[in-house]
Amino acid sequence: MKGGFNNIVRQAQQMQGKIAKVQEEMAEKKIEASTGGGMVTAVVTGDQELLEVKIDPEVVDPEDVEMLQEMVVGAVNQAMKLAGDMMNEEIEKITGGMSIPGLF
Known part of the structure; x- marks a missing residue:
């Protein structure tokens, strides 16, 4: 039984390492979304840090x-x-969709 538990712990640690790597990779990705037909665009990183907001001057109305x-x-x-x-x-690709509390 102890070997099985140790195996589970080892797998969880490996999974946590893979998730940490994905989080680092996601921080490098840029995601862009816009509203108003492209008049306002927001750019964020994969780890949800706002990098930039672009505003078309035509939409600026005092x-x-x-x-x-x-x-x-x-x-x-x-x-x-x-x-x-x-x-x-x-993360679901790594965990197979299972939720593991405290893993990340």
Whole structure:
């Protein structure tokens, strides 16, 4: 029985190492999402760090700042969701879809 437990622990450690590597790789990836037909674009890393927000000057209207704010929030949220989904897909490849509390 002890050998089986040690094997499980070893496999979990290997899985954790693979997940750490994926997380490092994801930090290097850039994910882009836009709103308003491309008028506002957000670029985030795979580990969900906001890198850049691009705003087309045509969408800047001092009379309607609220619309621009909503477009920025929408683009950032979409980029973050895409990055999170990508990270989850990569981790599921390693874990086979099983959830292991405390593994990452």
